Amino acid sequence: MALFTPAILPSMDRVFKSFVEMAASGQLAEDVLVSLSRVVKGYVVAVALGVVMGTFMGMSDFLHNFFSLTLNAIRQIPILAWIPLIILWFGIGEESKIAVIVLGAYFPVLVNTISGIRQTPQGYVEVARLYRLSRWTVFRKVYLPSALPQIFVGMKLGLGISWVAVVASELIAASAGIGFRISDARSLMQADVVIVGMIVIGVLGLLMDKALSLVFHKATPWTR
Amino acid sequence: MALFTPAILPSMDRVFKSFVEMAASGQLAEDVLVSLSRVVKGYVVAVALGVVMGTFMGMSDFLHNFFSLTLNAIRQIPILAWIPLIILWFGIGEESKIAVIVLGAYFPVLVNTISGIRQTPQGYVEVARLYRLSRWTVFRKVYLPSALPQIFVGMKLGLGISWVAVVASELIAASAGIGFRISDARSLMQADVVIVGMIVIGVLGLLMDKALSLVFHKATPWTR
Amino acid sequence: MLKIKGLDKRFLVNGREVVALQNIDLDVKKGEFITIVGHSGCGKSTLLKIIAGLQSQDVGTITCHDRQILGPGTDRGMVFQEHRLLPWLTIRENVGFGLQGIDRKEKERLVEDHLRLVQLEGFGDAYPKQLSGGMAQRAAIARGLVNNPEVLLLDEPFGALDALTRIQMQKEVLRIWEEEKTTMILVTHDIDEAIYLGQRIVVMSARPGEIKAVIPVESSNAKDRGSTEFASIKKRVLRHFFAEEEWAAVEYAI
Amino acid sequence: MLKIKGLDKRFLVNGREVVALQNIDLDVKKGEFITIVGHSGCGKSTLLKIIAGLQSQDVGTITCHDRQILGPGTDRGMVFQEHRLLPWLTIRENVGFGLQGIDRKEKERLVEDHLRLVQLEGFGDAYPKQLSGGMAQRAAIARGLVNNPEVLLLDEPFGALDALTRIQMQKEVLRIWEEEKTTMILVTHDIDEAIYLGQRIVVMSARPGEIKAVIPVESSNAKDRGSTEFASIKKRVLRHFFAEEEWAAVEYAI
Amino acid sequence: GLGENVPADNPAVQGTASAKPLVLGYPIAGVDFIGGVAGLARELGYLDEELEKAGYAISYQGFSGAGPAVNEALAGGEIDFAVYADFPGIVLQSQGVETRLLTVTNEVMHAGIVVGPDSPIGGIADLKGKKIAFPKGTYVQKYLLQSLEAYGLGQKDVELVNMTTDAESALFTGAIDAVAHVDGFVARIAYGEAGGRIIHTTRENEDWTGSIILLARREYAEENPEAETAFLEALARAKAYAKENPEEVYALFGEKEKLSPEAVRHLHNLDDSRFDYYPLELNAKGLAKLEANMAFLLEEGLIRNDFDVAAWNR
Ligand SMILES: Nc1ncnc2c1ncn2[C@@H]1O[C@H](COP(=O)(O)OP(=O)(O)OP(=O)(O)O)[C@@H](O)[C@H]1O
């Protein structure tokens, strides 16, 4: 079987030409901006929700037992199956697209945060208990820094999934966005556009991933 | 806006009736078995690949630098965009469906494994170096147990994503499977069937997740 | 002020029961300096953690100012056997870790004072992993002292210190004890230290961890390492450590 | 066999340079027992880790059997200042951690023997966190001894042990040294211990960490804690610890 | 004088304060273009004009998720009118979502079967034992099954594979032997770079074709009869324009659908530029086809309830 069929895997030449065309027409920039704004919004919400809920569930056994069954079940359910409900609850505007991204990016952050918080060495927690620090201080000074490396892993995964989810989200009523462009090009059999889209998302995602790594590096001076 | 439109969110009654019908006709069991077999195969491959690659990349800076750029870029690229290439490389049979699941489940396992391995306290690694243990022994006795909690988080996330990916995978030429059933029901506006599918996946995923937790608990007696 | 009555504590180790503490009775007066000596593994750390409220006993009661101890309280401070410095805080932040609700300036002053006290000036901005074992232990001592609690529990605080630093730290602790009237309970393996610091020495035996004897160090004369009282108390303490037949051989070595 | 020449080691702590070791010269003969004493933070642990091959020096050479040390080797074993027991291995597995390529039966026998030696029979199946501080330290000693390396580096191995256990462990180490002709380098804060065990005592000073003196303990008489030689060596060692003005005050207390 | 392609993502920002909003949904298969006479009406600006006159501000919303996505949006009340194939419309009404059929905009939606350029398959009869991809739940399914039957092939004689977007990938890699699909898709392969051969189309038998309908949420339709009238007026104007300027219309279709002139002719020049296949009224032929399609959906188990097609418009 051919590993390279131009109709599916066009030459790099052709891909590059498409890229230049899309860039020159301004369409690429528009698509990227639209999707980027969705990804950023959805991702920020997912991280905020995931870290907060994860912290609560990590620090309190009660909340963990209370929520984990439901959340673990929801976690398994395909995003595509949620879309009708998301349209029902969030409409077909931006909210629904952001909701899809949140749904995708939330769980890696949540699960990693819970695990990170729960793995905080008891010895350190005891020191904090000894001084009767407030829950908030204990979180800030003990749980959070201890869990940070793992929360960060969740954030990295969540970021990747945000980009994956943007395509699913742009299957709902969209007329721009890099995910929309990919779906579109797929039905138009424009393999070169699909590949351009993949590369653009790959590079963009990579840059954001690197930025995240940098922030993490700055935020954890003690690991150096 | 209506939060409950029967066409999208039918009554529990109706969902239950559908469930009974689908169960009685044997269709549900067939769908579940088909998808379960795909999930298990894809998941096992993803875990094996993820843990092995993650270990190598976690233990060797060279391999980490060598692969991480590519893998991080690939990680961001939407699964749906991969499908044409997956068809090109794996055809439209079972392999392609499993490939989609692997693509989804691989990265959570990989990223968590790398992070877990890299966070192994240097003090313990030094002890192993002191005794000039073979790389394999160091892995088995130091890195692996130290990374296990985080690898496990990756495995949990990967398992969830396997179920998410099964729907995408069954968009490729499928005629059975719970993901196919959901897509099919969605296009036929059979909300009750969609909801049955979601619940079945949720429960199945939950059971597998619990099983995983149990295995983990057994595998880490020292954390008790 | 601290009343311990009939304390029992057991642990399960691989299905087998290990009696860490058995029938511990001890009254500690306000402002008293108690030292505890005993075999490795006899339950000294466990006892301290129970007093701190970090572990709970299986049987028995323990009260502080006639109120049951059910958890940690700011009246009791502790220096752990392992230093337990938080890896993500600098030494300065670690020392000031428990200082809350006070003025920032005042906090800074207190922390700097205590860093100087344990001779870690210049290492305030270092992270714990950049310190040597003894330096980390000193930072932990500073963290314990800075809060100036009513009762201070010290679990082998000077174990990793050299002779000179050790003597200096002992003096500092004595000075603080005298000035602040802190109640001190200190675990040590150094019997000289136990005699030099303690008003009463609690000798514990291992498995089950029981109190074998409580030896008072009454005259201030006994604090003098060269005095005969010192030597006689040392002998009394050591005696409890060794079986009859060993004693003869060891006695001479002291 | 072990030749250290002009060793320097610096660390960066918050942008500031800390000289951990400076111009260290030391020759250790095969089968010799060296003890090292010095202020907390003077670089003792760093020196041991460099000998073990776990850290590298900035300047200087270090050879073992005339071969440059570039990394760890099975000829050198080490007991760390912190116990470093692997939390996920039982005590038995921890003790047998470095034993490789030998018969399973033989390995089991060796591990059991060493567990008995450090008085941890019955705790073989426990996990490290179920042990007291002293018990963990003993397990670490057993792990260091069981491999029977040519050179054994011991970093304050008895710091957390009570008087009795300590004496027993010291005796065991001496016995092994005599029987196996192991070259021993032991760091301690207990000067009595340094004299009792060492053939030569290396006294180090802090920041920069230099060798101040190497004091031989020649006659076997000096090992007797009651002897005048013992007292005089102790004085010589201590002298290096204190400044002139302090010395007068301290001398008396010894 | 072609209308601007207004941004459709946010219907709320459009129109004047007093104008009532009307959101039109439609499926997108690769290009954001409604297609057919409705697309023409939009591009010519007639839709905006007529609806503005009636006091409405129309906005357009394409769905990459095609028919099912349009249905979900209709059911969720997110869109008011929809232009799409009759199959998803029937599915929606049969599921009890209250809709009103406004008109049939196109009564002959063709489909075809395409094979790879080097394929030995010459016609439907050669498909025996072959792997054929088709989009399940669309009128293509009806066409495929009925045409196979017409050539004496049962469902057991071929291997049917359900595929939507990625059928071409499978065709090019040889994973499947033929694709049955809507006319546009077939033309795209046949007139595309990689090439392909059309072995059969519904032009052989009009009964196998599908139709395009204009559907409204019943609630909206009942509250806004003026919107319906204005909408239909715009469609009528577009049809009239097409009859007079066929070449411009073909050029417009070509540009919007990103198709070559040959492909456009194949797709749109069905009755020598008379454009009578845009009936824009509910005639007996259109209703009969809807009846037949509903019967097919029922028979195949794709819907569970039938309904009165004749009353759908009332
Ligand atoms: N990883 C490190 N990073 C930075 N500085 C370090 C590091 N390890 C040690 N140091 C510094 O090197 C010096 C010597 O440390 P070392 O641990 O060798 O002392 P030590 O003699 O063993 O002291 P102790 O008796 O307290 O254990 C100290 O000042 C310490 O701050």
Ligand SMILES: Nc1ncnc2c1ncn2[C@@H]1O[C@H](COP(=O)(O)OP(=O)(O)OP(=O)(O)O)[C@@H](O)[C@H]1O
């Ligand atoms: N978390 C635990 N789980 C199980 N057993 C424990 C635990 N903590 C302590 N023990 C057991 O309790 C006994 C007393 O331990 P403890 O730490 O109080 O001893 P210690 O007197 O402080 O000894 P050391 O002088 O060696 O520090 C030991 O036998 C130990 O094995």
Ligand SMILES: [Mg+2]
């Ligand atoms: Mg203890």
Ligand SMILES: [Mg+2]
């Ligand atoms: Mg040290």
